[in-house]
Amino acid sequence: KAGVxxxxxxxxxxxxxxxxxxxxxxxxxxxxSWYQQTPGQGLQFLFEYFSETQRNKGNFPGRFSGRQFSNxxxxxxxxxLELGDSALYLCASxxxxxxxxxxxxxxxxxxx
Amino acid sequence: xxxVEQSLFLSVRExxxxxxNCTYTDSSSTYLxxxxxxxxxxxxxxTYIFSNMDMKQDQRLTVLLNKKDKHLSLRxxxxxxxxxxxxxxxxxxxxxxxxxxxxxFGKGTKLSVIP
Numbered sequence: 001k002a003g004v005x006x007x008x009x010x011x012x013x014x015x016x017x018x019x020x021x022x023x024x025x026x027x028x029x030x031x032x033s034w035y036q037q038t039p040g041q042g043l044q045f046l047f048e049y050f051s052e053t054q055r056n057k058g059n060f061p062g063r064f065s066g067r068q069f070s071n072x073x074x075x076x077x078x079x080x081l082e083l084g085d086s087a088l089y090l091c092a093s094x095x096x097x098x099x100x101x102x103x104x105x106x107x108x109x110x111x112x
Numbered sequence: 113x114x115x116v117e118q119s120l121f122l123s124v125r126e127x128x129x130x131x132x133n134c135t136y137t138d139s140s141s142t143y144l145x146x147x148x149x150x151x152x153x154x155x156x157x158x159t160y161i162f163s164n165m166d167m168k169q170d171q172r173l174t175v176l177l178n179k180k181d182k183h184l185s186l187r188x189x190x191x192x193x194x195x196x197x198x199x200x201x202x203x204x205x206x207x208x209x210x211x212x213x214x215x216x217f218g219k220g221t222k223l224s225v226i227p
Contacts, residue, residue, distance in 0.1 A: 006154075033214065043200065043217040055212035090154055092215075099143060101204070101215065103155035 002027065004093050004104035012110045018079040021107045025072050025093030029102075032074040034066060037088040037106070046089075049074055081111045118201050118218035125226050130188040132221045134201030137182060141203040144177060145215065146186045149198045158186070158199075188223075196225045 005024040013019050025032050033048040033056075045058040049068035066076040072093075078085055088106045116136045124130045136144070142163055147155040161168045161175045161184075168175045174187040188195055198220040204213050 004154075035215070042219050043202075043215075045214040045216070048212050048214060050212065056214055058214065088154075092155075100157065100160065101145065102157055103147070105154040 004091055004102055006089075006091050006104040006107050008107060009105065010108045010110075012112060013081050014112055015081055015083060017081050018077060019081060019109060020075055020077045021089055021091075021109075023074045023076075023091030023093075023104060025074070025091075026102055029093035029095050030072050031094045031096065032068055032072060033092045033101075034074070034076050035090045035092065035103075036060075037090060038086075043090070046076065078109075083111050085109065086111045116201055116203055116216050116218040118199075118221045120219065121222050121224070123224045123226060124191050126191060126193055128191055130186075130191045130195070130223055130225075132186045132188075132199050132201075132223065134184040134186075134218055135182055136184065136201070136203045136216075138203060138205050138216070139179075139182065141205055142213070143204040144175075144184050145200075145202040145204065146173075146175065147200040147202060147217075149200065149220070155200065191223075191225050193225045193227055196223055198222050 007022045031050045034046040035043050037043045048056040052068045063079045068074045090106045092101050092103045094101045118134045145160040146158045148158050159170050159173050172189045176185045200220045201218040202215040206213050
């Protein structure tokens, strides 16, 4: 069974640009959540989706958004990139609510 | 508010046992997790424990949960150099009314295994 797949793995963007990151959950998993990891703040929750609905959102500005498609694949978007958005963005999936939660390898975003 | 705390560093000799400790604050946590992160990689789920359990054993891993003290520990028996990594403790907190949850992580404990 394939794990959580995130694309792209690495990307470099310029301040002011926008970026879209993609996540394919484990087959059969309907819950997808996103986390940001930085050296200073550690791992922080961005949002969680279940059956195409955002059910929960962390304390991030509106520049951070996401969506989930009918096949459970999810995307997150960051608009008007700032230097501080440089981070590892991790996607996680689970079958139901909050039991075994598996993470992908992450997307490394560098903003210059 | 939620807060998960872990010591930042642990150094052990190969073959010894490692014990990584974690304290959490939210008594409504349903599941508690241990994840491993190697350099440049994502988070690997090592094990988890449901909040009504005291102990869980999985091969070389033993998780102990003291709910009264909100203390969680991960013991790795016969620690190997391949166990060198950062270990994160996380609690799962439900988002009331929506059936959702979110993980709150500690800062991670860097385990160094000395050959």
